[in-house]
Amino acid sequence: MDDARSTIMQKIRTAMRVSAGDAERNATVDARLSQAPKGIVPMRGQLPQPGQVDLFEEMATRFNATVSRVAGYGQVPAEVLAYLRGHNLPAAIRVGADARLGQAGWERERTLEVLHGFSDGNDLAGVSHALSGIAETGTLALESGPDNPTTINFLPEHHIVVVRAGDIRGDMEAVWEMLRGKHGKGQMPRAFNLITGPSRSGDIEQTILLGAHGPRALHIIIVE
Amino acid sequence: MTSNAMNAAKRPQVGLFATCLVDLFRPSVGFASVKLIEDAGCDVHVPVAQTCCGQPAYNSGDRADTREIAEQVIEAFEGFDFVVAPSGSCASMLKKHYPGLFAGDAAWEDRARKFSEKCHELVSFLADVMMVRNTGASLEGSVTYHDSCSGLRELGVREQPRKLLAQVRGADLKEMTDSDVCCGFGGTFCVKYSDISNAIVTKKVTNIDASGADMLLAGDLGCLMNMAGKLKRIGSKVEVRHVAEVLAGMTDKAPIAGGGK
Amino acid sequence: MELTSNRFKQNASKALVDAQLQKALGNVEKGFIAKRQKSADALPEFDALRDNARDIKNHVLAHLDLYLEAYETKVTAAGGHVHWAETAEDARRIVLDICKRVGARTVTKGKSMITEEIALNDHLTANGIEPVETDLGEYIIQLRGEHPSHIIAPAVHLNKDQVESDFRRVHTHLDAGRDLSEPVSLLSEAREVLRQRYFAADVGITGANFLIAETGTSVIVTNEGNGDLTQTLGKVHVVVASIEKIVPTLEDTSQILRVLARSATGQDMSVYTTFSTGPKRPEDPDGPDEYHVVLLDNGRSAMLGTEYQDMLRCIRCGACMNHCPVYHAVGGHAYGSVYPGPMGAVLTPSLNGIDETGQLPNASTFCGRCEAVCPMRIPLPKMMRHWREREFERNLQPAVARYGLKAWAFFAKRPKLYRLFAGMGMPVLSMMGGASHRFRSLPLAGGWTKYRDLPAPEGKTFQQQWAERQSRKPEAA
Numbered sequence: 001m002d003d004a005r006s007t008i009m010q011k012i013r014t015a016m017r018v019s020a021g022d023a024e025r026n027a028t029v030d031a032r033l034s035q036a037p038k039g040i041v042p043m044r045g046q047l048p049q050p051g052q053v054d055l056f057e058e059m060a061t062r063f064n065a066t067v068s069r070v071a072g073y074g075q076v077p078a079e080v081l082a083y084l085r086g087h088n089l090p091a092a093i094r095v096g097a098d099a100r101l102g103q104a105g106w107e108r109e110r111t112l113e114v115l116h117g118f119s120d121g122n123d124l125a126g127v128s129h130a131l132s133g134i135a136e137t138g139t140l141a142l143e144s145g146p147d148n149p150t151t152i153n154f155l156p157e158h159h160i161v162v163v164r165a166g167d168i169r170g171d172m173e174a175v176w177e178m179l180r181g182k183h184g185k186g187q188m189p190r191a192f193n194l195i196t197g198p199s200r201s202g203d204i205e206q207t208i209l210l211g212a213h214g215p216r217a218l219h220i221i222i223v224e
Numbered sequence: 225m226t227s228n229a230m231n232a233a234k235r236p237q238v239g240l241f242a243t244c245l246v247d248l249f250r251p252s253v254g255f256a257s258v259k260l261i262e263d264a265g266c267d268v269h270v271p272v273a274q275t276c277c278g279q280p281a282y283n284s285g286d287r288a289d290t291r292e293i294a295e296q297v298i299e300a301f302e303g304f305d306f307v308v309a310p311s312g313s314c315a316s317m318l319k320k321h322y323p324g325l326f327a328g329d330a331a332w333e334d335r336a337r338k339f340s341e342k343c344h345e346l347v348s349f350l351a352d353v354m355m356v357r358n359t360g361a362s363l364e365g366s367v368t369y370h371d372s373c374s375g376l377r378e379l380g381v382r383e384q385p386r387k388l389l390a391q392v393r394g395a396d397l398k399e400m401t402d403s404d405v406c407c408g409f410g411g412t413f414c415v416k417y418s419d420i421s422n423a424i425v426t427k428k429v430t431n432i433d434a435s436g437a438d439m440l441l442a443g444d445l446g447c448l449m450n451m452a453g454k455l456k457r458i459g460s461k462v463e464v465r466h467v468a469e470v471l472a473g474m475t476d477k478a479p480i481a482g483g484g485k
Numbered sequence: 486m487e488l489t490s491n492r493f494k495q496n497a498s499k500a501l502v503d504a505q506l507q508k509a510l511g512n513v514e515k516g517f518i519a520k521r522q523k524s525a526d527a528l529p530e531f532d533a534l535r536d537n538a539r540d541i542k543n544h545v546l547a548h549l550d551l552y553l554e555a556y557e558t559k560v561t562a563a564g565g566h567v568h569w570a571e572t573a574e575d576a577r578r579i580v581l582d583i584c585k586r587v588g589a590r591t592v593t594k595g596k597s598m599i600t601e602e603i604a605l606n607d608h609l610t611a612n613g614i615e616p617v618e619t620d621l622g623e624y625i626i627q628l629r630g631e632h633p634s635h636i637i638a639p640a641v642h643l644n645k646d647q648v649e650s651d652f653r654r655v656h657t658h659l660d661a662g663r664d665l666s667e668p669v670s671l672l673s674e675a676r677e678v679l680r681q682r683y684f685a686a687d688v689g690i691t692g693a694n695f696l697i698a699e700t701g702t703s704v705i706v707t708n709e710g711n712g713d714l715t716q717t718l719g720k721v722h723v724v725v726a727s728i729e730k731i732v733p734t735l736e737d738t739s740q741i742l743r744v745l746a747r748s749a750t751g752q753d754m755s756v757y758t759t760f761s762t763g764p765k766r767p768e769d770p771d772g773p774d775e776y777h778v779v780l781l782d783n784g785r786s787a788m789l790g791t792e793y794q795d796m797l798r799c800i801r802c803g804a805c806m807n808h809c810p811v812y813h814a815v816g817g818h819a820y821g822s823v824y825p826g827p828m829g830a831v832l833t834p835s836l837n838g839i840d841e842t843g844q845l846p847n848a849s850t851f852c853g854r855c856e857a858v859c860p861m862r863i864p865l866p867k868m869m870r871h872w873r874e875r876e877f878e879r880n881l882q883p884a885v886a887r888y889g890l891k892a893w894a895f896f897a898k899r900p901k902l903y904r905l906f907a908g909m910g911m912p913v914l915s916m917m918g919g920a921s922h923r924f925r926s927l928p929l930a931g932g933w934t935k936y937r938d939l940p941a942p943e944g945k946t947f948q949q950q951w952a953e954r955q956s957r958k959p960e961a962a
Contacts, residue, residue, distance in 0.1 A: 004569040008728065011786035012550045020550065029551040029733075032544070033699050036734040039537045042530050042743070063753070096770070118770040121684060137754040144772060151771045154713045172739035179735070186559065188700045190772050191717070192760035199710035199756055203622035203640050204648055204668040206512040211669075212621060213676055214710020214757065242947050244897075248911050249940065251947035258951075270951045275903045281894050283851060283870060284886070285877030289894040296898065373852035406810045410850025415932030416886070417848055419498050422936035423814040424850070453937030456923055478922060480940045 034185075038173050045136035045170025052135040052170045053222065059138025063197035064210055065218040069165075073104045073223055080160055081109050083219050084125060087158065094123040094156060098147040101129050101162060118149035119156060126156035126215075130163040131182075132175045133220070137196055140220065141175050144191035153193055159215035161195070165224045236266040236354075239304035241297070241343075243314045244276040245445040246466075250480065253445060256472035257310045257346055263472075264354035266306070273300040277309075277317040282325075283411055291325045295332070298322070298339045306353065307343045310468050311444045312375020315345035320378050345375050346468055347443055351384035361473035362393035368437035369397065369467065370428070370451065371404045372444035385443060385467050392470060400435035402427075409450035425454045432462060439463040439482070441470060452481030486604065486632045488837055489821030493844035496819035509644050510816050513635075517807035520751025521858065531747065538741045539862045542798035545731050546789065552698040552731045553780070559701025563763030565776040573603035576781045580605060580690065580723055583777055584614050587721055589687035595705060595712030596620035597692030598636050598801060599725050599781060601823045602836070605690070616690075617682045619711035621675050628655050634817030636824065637749050637803040642816050645671070679711070689719030689773065693726035694800065695741070696778070699734040702762045703778060706745060706755045713759055722761065722773035727781045729797040741800060744860035749802040784836045792871045796831050798861040805855035805865060811848055820845060827855035831868045839875050843882075846872035907946050915944040 009020070018025060045052060057067045070079050084091055092113040095101055106114045119126055128148045132141045140161050144150040153159060169175055172194075183189065199214030210216060238261050246253045258268045278293035297318065301307045309315040319340045326332035350356040367389060375381035382404075389397055408414060408424030415421075428451060432440050440455070440462050442448050452464035463482035469475055489496060500506055525531045545552055557567045570576035584592060592609065594600065594616055606616040606627070618627040622640035626633060628651045633639030640648070649665045652674055665671055683689075691712050695704040703724045705712045716722040732738050746752040765772035788794055806812040806826025817825035822833040822842065830845040839846075846869035855865045876882055896903045918924060918941020926934045933939055945953075 004571050004575060007571055008569055008780075008782045008786060009550050009553070011782065012553075012728075012789060015786055015789035015791075016547065016549070017790065018550070025548055025551060029548050029555065032733045033555060036699065036736045038736050039541070039740040040530050040533050042528060044528070059753070063756075121680065139754050139758075144769060145766075146768050146770050149770045150713070150717050154710050154717065172742070173736060176735040176739070186700055188563075188702050188760060188762040190762055190764070190766050190769055192702075192762075193713070194754065194758040194760075195756065196752070196754040196758075197756050199708065201621045201672055201709045202516070202750065203620070203625065203638065203709075204671055205509070205645050206516040206638065206641065207668050209669050209672050211676075212672060212709035212711070213619065213679065213714055247947040248907055249942040251943055251945065251950050254947035254951065270948065272904065272948065272952075273900045274948075275897045275900050276893075278897065281890060281897070283873065284882070284890050285870065285873030285875070286890060286894065287874055287877075289890075289898065293894070293897050296900070373850070373854070377853040377857050404854075406850050406852035406854070408810065408850060410852070412886070413848075413850045415930075417494065417497070417811075418932045418935055419494075419501055420811055420814050420848070421850075423501055424810045425937065449940050450937065452940050453923070453933070456938040456940070457925075457936065477943065481923070481938075 041171050041173050042136055047135070047170060053165045053168045055135040056133045056138055056168045057222065059135065060133070060220055061138070063138050065138065065197050065220050067220045067222065069222045069224055071224055073100055076101070076104045076162055076221055076223065077106045077109045077112065079221050080127060081112055083160060087217070089124050089158065092125065093160070094119045094126040094152055096128065096146060096148045096152060098129040101127060119151040121155045123156040125158040125160060126152035127160045127162065128152050130161050131167065132178055133163045133168040134172055134175055134194070135168060135170045136172070139194050139196040142193045142195065143189040145189060150191045150193065153195065154214045157215060158217045158219065160219045160221065162221045162223060165222050236305045238266040238268050238306045238308050239301040240268050240270050241274060241277070241301065241307055241309040241314065241318065242270060243309055243311045243445065245449070246310060249449065250445055250466065252474060252477045253310050253466040253468055256466070256468040256474045257308070259472045259474065260346065260350055260359060260468060261308060263359065264350055264356050266354070269304060271300040277314040279313065279317050279411060282317065282321065287325065294322050294325050294336070298336060302335065302339045304342065306349065307339070308346050308349045309343070310346040310466065312345045312372045312379055312381055313444050313446065315343055316374040316378040319343040345379050345381055345443065347385045347388065347471070348379060348381045351388060356388070358391040359388055359471045361471055363395040363470055363475065365394070365438040366396040366398045366436065367439045367441050367470065368400045368432060368435040369403060370400070370407060370440060370442040370447060372442050372447045373406050375443050376404055381443065388471055389467070395470065398435045398437040400431040402431055407447045407451050409447045411446065414450055425450055429454045429458065429460065433460060437462065439465060441465055441467040443467050448480055456481045486601070486823060488841055490833060490842040490845050492821060493819060493848055496821055497815040500815040500819045505644055505647065506642055506816055509642050510813060513641055513807055514813055517751065521748060521804060521807070524747040524751045524753055528743070528747065531744065534740060534743050535860050535862055538744050538860060539798060541732060541737045541740055542861060545733065546729065546794060546797055549728065549731065549789070552733060553728060556696055556698040556701055556731055559698065560763070560778055563701050565701065565763045565778060568777060568779045570779055570781045573783050576603045576725060576779050576783070577605055577608040579779050580725065581608060581612055583721060583723055584609065584688050587687055589614055591615040591617055591682065591686050592688040592690055593617050593619050593683055593686040593715040593719060594623070595689070595691035595707065595715040596623050596639070597690070597725060598633070598823065599692045599727055600690060601633060602783065603725070603781065605725070617686065619679050619682070619715055620709060621672060624675055624679065625651060632823070634825065635803060635806060636801050642818060683714045683718045686719050688721045688723060689715035690723045690725060691716050693724050693730050694745070695732050695738050696726055696730045697735060697738055698731055700762055702760045704738060704758065704760050706742070706758050708756045710757055713757055716761060717772060719773055721775040721777065722764070724778045725781060726778065727783065728785050745800055745802055748804040748858065748860040788835050793831065793835050793868055795863050796835065796868060798863055799828055799832070800861060802860055804858045804860065808854040808858050810850065810852060827865045831865055831872070834872050839872055840881065843876050904948055908949050911942045911946050912944050915942045917941070
């Protein structure tokens with residue numbers, strides 16, 4: 001709708017008394033987009049990195065996730081299995097193609113069924129690997145793609161997310177830098193999910209209930 | 225005579241903007257204000273050319289009349305060191321809203337800005353400008369304090385009345401739930417939307433009653449008349465007074481409402 | 486929805502005697518206010534972030550044309566499509582065309598006020614396409630044929646029992662003897678019912694909390710996860726968003742995110758903040774095949790450069806209505822417009838004209854609590870007053886109010902006459918008040934005395950008594 005586009009643009013420019021070719025305005029916008037100045041970054045997350053990991057765990061727990069720590073990827077399968085047993089769940093998970101998870105040695109847990117690919121809605125538990133954790137709010141940052149399909153974040157009843165302790169950052173701004181480092185400035189994965197706790201709803205009498213349309217439980221495994 | 229005049233020259237000269245509601249309905253509040261300001265070391269003047277701050281016109285969208293009234297107030301009061309009103313809402317009108325009325329008229333805008341800097345709500349003037357810590361009053365009984373909206377949110381009047389009330393001998397402050405929530409007065413709102421206003425003031429008087437205080441205080445006569453009217457209608461015995469009456473120790477006049485009769 | 490804002494008073498009077506509604510409205514005051522305060526208090530930078538958030542949006546509005554162009558370029562580069570819609574009708578047509586082209590029979594919807602604004606559901610239904618609301622609150626009110634009564638808690642006007650009876654009425658395929666007494670059982674039932682709908686839907690429609698110019702990304706902020714299922718499982722994802730949702734960068738987004746959830750629900754972050762950029766990529770195992778953004782103006786550009794421009798900073802958190810004593814008293818439906826509460830009282834006249842909506846900016850005590858909690862520092866009372874000025878200029882207010890005001894202003898502008906009449910009137914009125922010092926009714930004061938007594942004046946005016954006192958003082962000047 002080129003007509004609508006030019007009409008709207010014209011209305012905006014007339015209302016603001018500006019012209020499209022104003023070099024100064026263009027330069028202002030270009031500078032902001034390219035420099036992406038940080039605003040106020042809360043002090044809460046400005047800690048030495050190990051402190052950020054502790055804060056991440058504290059905040060994630062506060063917002064109804066459960067957190068456990070393991071020493072290496074080799075311990076992830078056992079931790080996942082223990083979680084499933086602890087919740088009386090069948091020993092089955094859905095997991096994407098993330099290499100770090102792929103090399104974790106799932107085959108050692110013989111009773112565990114590992115399904116690969118995206119979730120079709122029939123999985124009770126899914127395992128993802130996060131790009132990062134954000135300490136200030138206990139938030140996980142996950143990227144879409146074959147490694148960690150988005151459907152695993154939302155369809156299984158239990159979402160288990162693995163995050164490397166060294167990838168945890170104090171604040172959102174540090175994670176934007178990680179994203180740019182990985183994908184390039186101005187580029188994003190198709191879906192980028194910030195997840196803080198399990199899904200919930202307060203729509204019935206403003207009573208907070210966990211487990212709405214997304215996972216009923218969120219378990220985080222920090223790999224040190 | 226000469227030394228008197230010299231002393232007078234050093235004492236801050238305060239123009240009391242009595243407000244129309246105090247002038248018409250509750251002159252006691254005016255005299256309590258005079259006493260408090262004089263005790264704080266100021267001389268008080270009451271210019272005769274005052275009527276109302278113009279809020280009814282302003283909040284009804286009538287800018288032209290509001291501006292005329294504002295000019296009249298500024299002319300009558302700009303010569304004083306301070307302009308004080310026993311009302312958060314009228315003081316805020318003078319202080320926060322007058323300058324905007326003259327936007328685009330440089331001479332008046334500047335005049336209005338200078339004027340606005342001199343304007344204060346009574347209790348915050350006493351506490352923040354004159355550094356009054358104790359008004360020397362006493363009172364037998366418990367009080368609860370309603371934060372009137374404009375004073376609270378536009379002028380930051382919150383701790384000042386509480387601190388001064390804490391120094392009133394014998395007075396026990398019992399905070400009500402939601403003391404910072406509107407009483408439903410809102411100027412013409414309370415008659416234009418009387419059903420809604422009633423719902424709001426009903427919640428307010430429930431909280432006042434639940435506080436268990438003998439007396440309700442606030443810094444705005446509009447809100448006080450609204451709450452007093454509702455308390456009377458439901459047969460409550462809670463006495464209603466302007467905070468200035470208690471701080472000045474002038475509680476001999478019958479209260480706005482209550483008092484057991 | 487049908488605009489009934491000019492029947493606000495009647496709507497409000499009905500709401501005030503609706504016992505079910507009054508019970509439900511108690512939840513607004515009970516929940517939101519304390520939670521917001523607690524989360525704001527826990528972040529020392531909260532107020533500074535509000536200033537920053539305000540400045541970011543002001544910057545965007547001053548450069549809106551350029552940021553929209555930058556955003557469009559990035560969306561297109563990511564394989565998405567941008568559609569421009571001047572009016573609600575244009576937006577409806579664009580969405581319908583997309584749905585028809587892919588042969589859609591049902592569409593799922595994430596919670597979105599903008600699609601309420603353009604009345605999308607009615608339009609789709611009329612054209613044979615079934616819209617399915619997937620947010621729990623939206624789902625409930627869709628079952629009831631209602632509209633949201635709150636911008637983030639659409640079903641806040643309802644009680645659990647009402648929801649239960651709606652579910653029993655509609656979900657007839659389920660066991661009639663099932664236990665739905667607990668809210669969690671209602672939630673589970675909605676989850677089960679809606680799960681099937683996501684997979685069956687051809688198109689998923691969401692709104693957007695932000696459109697990021699730097700990356701061509703749309704952002705939704707939700708708690709339930711329904712928005713993500715809506716936009717991930719449909720073959721086509723359509724984002725409907727108004728032009729002022731633009732923010733420059735990821736950094737700017739995080740500034741505003743830090744005040745959004747805290748102001749809305751008192752959470753530090755909502756559960757899901759999802760950034761979507763374009764359709765499914767070649768290597769992707771999931772995600773929509775097509776990604777469309779419908780950019781809607783619908784009156785926003787006309788607010789730019791006016792005294793209502795600040796309203797375009799609004800991020801739809803709902804804090805203003807959560808803190809509004811009028812909203813607490815009457816609920817959202819009384820406003821008779823898509824957007825209720827203080828933000829609606831400013832925005833609705835901009836969208837629908839003051840002639841049809843004049844009640845809304847008048848129905849405020851100007852208590853200022855909305856402005857005090859607004860994360861974007863929007864001066865809501867000031868803008869409501871500006872609408873009253875527009876009304877006054879055009880004589881739209883009721884005649885009684887206009888003449889009363891004029892009569893009062895006549896005296897207010899003439900101090901001598903004022904003193905004369907007040908000096909004569911008040912002592913008389915005082916005597917009329919009698920021994921109880923009050924009026925239970927008084928001519929012309931029915932609006933007051935219907936519900937409260939009018940305290941009688943003390944007697945002589947302050948100015949009279951002051952003049953007497955001064956004349957007794959020998960040293961008086």
